[in-house]
Amino acid sequence: MARRTPIPDRLRLRTALTLACTLAGCTGPDVAESALFVLDDEARAAGVAIEISGEAQPADGPIAAPSSAEVAVRRGTEREPIDAHPGEVIAIEGREGRVRRGVDAARLVVDADREQALRFAELGGMQAIPLADGRFLIDGENAMWTALLFPEVAGRVSPWSPSRLDVSNAGWLSPNDATWAARTTVGIDETDVQPDFVPSSDLAAYVGAYVADDLVLVLDAQGGMHVTGRGVERHGTFGLDDRAQLVFRFENGTMSPMRTTGEDELRDPNGLRFHTMPVVTPALAPRDPSVPEPLGNLLEGL
Amino acid sequence: MNRRGFLLSTSTAIGAAAAWPALVSNAFAQDRVPEDGALAGLSEAYRTAQRSARPLLVLVIPDDNGARWDRGSALGAFLNTGSDAAMVAVGSCEVTCATMTVLRQLVPQAPAGEPLMVLVDPTRVPAVVSAIDPALPAEIPFPAGDANQWDAHYAQLDARVDQQVAAIEGALLEALRARSSSMSSAQRDAARARAVDTYRAHRIRGSYWANQSGCGVHVEEVPVTGGIGCGMGHTPVRARRFLYFFAPQGNPI
Incomplete structure (x- = not known):
């Protein structure tokens, strides 16, 4: 076309x-x-x-x-x-x-x-x-x-x-x-x-970063899928099959159905469980006096 | 000229030079963005936005350290002193801070460069993404001359902050106009309150709130144990509370 x-x-x-x-006379x-x-x-x-x-x-x-x-x-x-x-x-x-x-x-x-x-x-x-x-x-x-x-x-x-x-x-x-x-x-x-691999609005719920031990899985906002870790780096896409099942399609064309528990856990056919990547929230403990003070806080101290 | 301030600042500089090795190591430690500004934090923000059907508003942390200070100041002034309409727009979004490198890991279609903000509609795949990148006024050069210039210089600094806030507000309102205009009065009130309670009163992922009043910087939530002060610098009132895009060193993060 x-x-x-x-x-x-x-x-x-x-x-x-x-x-x-103009044509309507602004009516x-x-x-x-x-x-x-x-x-x-x-x-x-x-x-x-x-x-x-x-x-x-x-x-x-x-x-x-x-x-x-x-x-x-x-x-x-x-x-x-x-x-x-x-x-x-x-x-x-x-x-x-x-x-x-x-x-x-x-x-x-x-x-x-x-x-x-x-x-x-x-x-x-x-x-x-x-x-x-x-x-x-x-x-x-x-x-x-x-x-x-x-x-x-x-x-x-x-x-x-x-x-x-x-x-x-x-x-x-x-x-x-x-x-x-x-x-x-x-x-x-x-x-x-692909008629059997249709990106859908439901997919949006799966976008995010996941981890399984030392493997990191990213399902990106463009429909891409990336697995890294253990010396492995694999890419592909993700979508839903005709039964609304989450499916990974790797770059070599192989497809892998994923079992989902809610949207926070994904499990591959081998039983590998990916959980959403945990956020490390900074825990601001009292300062160790042996650690030098940040310049800004020193100056603001008086 | 503020002679007392000048003397104090000079003594501060001498003191700082004496502690140089420690300051150098600390300076490098400061290059890190706060821990929750990395992929996991962005992912959490994205999923929260998706589940609540809100746009994700990413305040972009520049790679350049100097740009981080300037951008943090402009965004801080906007978030602290923006109009009610602007707060409605902010409160209707899930707001987070991230570098473009991190953002592109999760949102590969993110725009090129380092726009001030990126708006992501996370309700579908592929997500719709747009840059919000208003032109901000250039830095005001430091005056070299007699004391009579200082008042004019301070007025210029104040005017620059006003212009920054207006530019950011205009661009954000334009980007979210359709969404804001479709909100009921009650929804607008709730969004405004959410912006104030969530983003003005508390940390935004990937940043800290910090205060500067001319010379020192105090990062909120970081204990203050004492120090030395000076009084020569000037910070426009609207820009005194700003977004600090660094991991405060000395804390276990």
Whole structure:
């Protein structure tokens, strides 16, 4: 696949927002004075709706509610008023229309095909990350607000829920990383994703440093695995298999399942137990008078 | 000019020269970062951040000893005197201190160089990582001239600290804007209180709180057994409590 032209930073978004504001005569929502609501698919399917001043709003994209307006969640005949703060993003989730506050405005999920997801992501210099369920996670500053202003590009939008969604590709980076375009999922077709070895958000719980006797194991934040000690140095990657079992894949291609006890102990097939590396907290005992005093403390002493 | 201070500082220098061999060995001992600024401490901070769904904010300890003092002073002034909004941002993170060498062991995608801070979203693999590296004002050269220049020099030092705090605050707020803006009023209050109670009142992993008032440095938690003082130096009030990125020598660490 031919790599797409790298998309520059937030300049494009600013330009687009400025144009949108100009074309719309600045009649759109005031970002500083509005809260955003976004429904997930289950809530939409169950007929849950957001009412602003008694009027039900279209539910496919984010809904902006001015702070002065009366906002409520309508569930059938039930109506729950919501006190929303300016700038806040609130998710309405599930058939029950549960209210979840503190939603990350920089992440959302679009129910779109690959081209549409990339087009929307590129609009704001954001990243489109394919999810296991076929949708795309959009990650980037002001993702929600961009979706609000460009609903025809965003399509159907849902809040991002980190506990439910798995990312099926490892090639994403911070939008302000100058090399993001070269490594973002725009080029996903060029990466070698193993269907039976899928990095997932659950993996994050295992990132850390571990020890087993004199062996040190580091599971790094990029998905890398490093074992050192006893004259051994081995590298590879770690992931979850299709049964959500932690698996190490060494550089020579061999794979080793790991048994886990919670997230603080990992046990290899030979019974070797790795525990999280203990922190040596400095114990500040009274000073030995035979040890010279630090210059600073000497000077401060008077 | 403060003549008494000058005389005292001169006598201090003479005394220090007499103890030179011990000071040299101590100076090298000071190169070490505090024990919990190494891999195990960073790993613990990362896992705590991941489990609490907070971003990990790494205050970067420079390799250069001189830069450690300057950066520790700027970060200390920010943490002690930053605005409420800044404390909300700090309190919404898990904060730790580490060198870039240690950070890259656990976060290989960490940015190049030695940015002032690195923000890591630990909720997934690969983690999203970004540098927070505001331009800080240059050092103020020591004035060589008559006594009339000292007041102006002190004013410049004070202004520099103000600029440092403003630059750090601006960059951090920008980096965490989305997160901060999505917090409720109660969450903001809790984050602010957490910043003060956890990071201002107590040690941050990989550093100590220390105080300087012009000449000496007192590392908090390290017993003081006496010594000599001087009074010539000047430290801006906002920068008197600072982050000390060294292992205090003489203690069993």
